[in-house]
Amino acid sequence: MARIQLKDLRKSYGNAHVIKGVDIDIEDGEFCVFVGPSGCGKSTLLRMIAGLEDITSGSLTIAERRVNDLPPAQRGVAMVFQSYAIFPHMTVRENVAFGLTIAGASKAEKAAKVAEAARILQMEHLLDRRPSQLSGGQRQRVAIGRAIVRQPKVFLFDEPLSNLDAALRMDMRMEIGKLHKALGATMIYVTHDQVEAMTLADKIVVLKDGQVMQIGTPMELYQNPANLFVAGFLGAPSMNFLKVTVQAVNGNTALVSNAALDPVEVSTRSASFKAGDAAILGLRPQYLSIAEAPGRLQGTVALTERLGAETMVEVKLKDDSSLIAALPQDVVFPVGAQVAFDFAADKAHLFAAP
Amino acid sequence: MISADTQGLRLATRYAVLVLIALIFVFPLVFMVMSSLKPDQQLLQDSGSLRAFLPVGDISLDNYAAAFQRAPVWTFVFNSVLITGVTVVLSLVVCSAAGFAFVFVRWKGRETLLAILLATLILPFETIAIPLLLMAANLPWLGLDGISWGWMNSYRIQIVPFIADGLTVFLFVQYFKDLPGELIEAARVEGASWAQIYRKVVMPLSGPILATAAILKFLVMYNQYLWPLMVTQEEGYRPVMVGLQYFFQLNVAWGEVMAYLSLITVPVLAFYLYLQKSFIASIASTGVKG
Incomplete structure (x- = not known):
């Protein structure tokens, strides 16, 4: 042994x-x-x-x-x-x-x-x-x-x-x-x-x-x-990190939002937050999907990379931060097009701001 | 566009220059061998002209016969080859083992000791010759007939002081530093002892540096003059360079001197040619890395 x-x-x-x-x-x-x-x-x-x-x-x-x-x-x-x-x-x-x-x-x-x-x-x-x-x-x-x-x-x-x-x-x-x-x-x-x-x-x-x-x-x-x-x-492309503010805390969940993100309730896991805290919301590019309007996140397309089976889309959000989405199909977005994304709240990660 | 003619001309020029340089190095050797074949009077007459380099006039091997009569040439050559050979072999073993310990084994005082060793490189042998002589005169020796005192008039006094030297250790240290450390680590993980790593991994990879160290040591040892002159009074233990003295006593016979020099140059050339390939490889490789 x-x-x-x-x-x-x-x-x-x-x-x-x-x-x-x-x-x-x-x-x-x-x-x-x-x-x-x-x-x-x-x-x-x-x-x-x-x-x-x-x-x-x-x-x-x-x-x-x-x-x-x-x-x-x-x-x-x-x-x-x-x-x-x-x-x-x-x-x-x-x-x-x-x-x-x-x-x-x-x-x-x-x-x-x-x-x-x-x-x-x-x-x-x-x-x-x-x-x-x-x-x-x-x-x-x-x-x-x-x-x-x-x-x-x-x-x-x-x-x-x-x-x-x-x-x-x-x-x-x-x-x-x-x-x-x-x-x-x-x-x-x-x-x-x-x-x-x-x-x-x-x-x-x-x-x-x-x-x-x-x-x-x-x-x-x-x-x-x-x-x-x-x-x-871990994960490629890397997880997206959005700077958010905690609006309210309710047990193990917190309501967060920022200029580009509509309020969403996510699990706090073991970390403790209180209302008004700055936090980081982590979203894996693979867990983002194109939303039927209006969607939780809105932005404009900055770059599209077509890999055949999937497509990487870099999006400039309303608060000027950028975000990468990995879409499991071949799609074409012209640069500058308006897009909106959705994600399942249970796939999002909330971290204390460093 | 360079034409074939221009290229040929360039090549020819390059070879001409190389041949010229080679000749400059070869001329003294040719002069020595040619002179050894001529009687003294002709030798001195020829030395002012190109004839000095040509086998012309009264050519014979008389000088060689005379040289053998004047001095015990074979004894001197045997002594030199024995002393040089034994020293070179022992030196390669001792200095490579020292280099190995300095580079691969971690121990306290390693760097200080290496610095002291390297500092000895700037000491000319003449500065330590007298203290060394005093020590040699008083050293004990356990021989077949029990303990005796003093190492004078022996082979060992011409060998032992020259086995370990800073330069040879330094050569090995530099070479070992360039060996991939992971090879040594792999051998350690596989269970090899330091002795096994030295014998089975490091030494088999050290061909070029062994050749270089051997040639340098050979030249130093074969050309020994001062030390053997100090420690040997008996003809039976004297090496070739001390033997040269025999030709300058009473009347100087230049033809015989040249014959003797030709004879004692042969072992050096043979040894160099034998190791030439590795020697050049080693110099070339250190050049690339340096």
């Missing part, structure tokens, strides 16, 4: 605090994705779990064992790096078998395990090649192969797909997903790509400035973002 627990984990370089007290609980067999903008500390956190960075304070346990001070090799983890980090002077076979060679495995054992890994990753025909003769995707397979032969309890992926082109990235993403199901191991995956996070994760950890912003399943985070940062980070 490889449950991973991070308790008040911190990392500082002198006075620079990079990780500022992180608590995460990753269940055995879970696929956990660390996501956040560059510099948020997600890679540092992964490297701390791998043992490549010292832990300044806090505790890290893997499989109920405190591993703070153990070297990487004794933590039972395997890691796949962004640059693949496969050894250029060894053949694919030697690369994949590297960990086994170090551990002193017999020739027969090595051959069997390498063959098994090659079968899973469909790279039997590459085993005698050198890394310089491989494409990016093939190199990534070798790196993953090297990780799986040792049958570790925990896999760590540090932005493994960011050096691949878009089409290959999607293929490899699906393969990693399948691999997780096949192996059933605990996996931690670092990425700045929210699509990878949404599609692969059982649990997403959103990080910003070395702090956890929210932890939850992809749908929890998408539907119930805890704060403006999470709301704006």
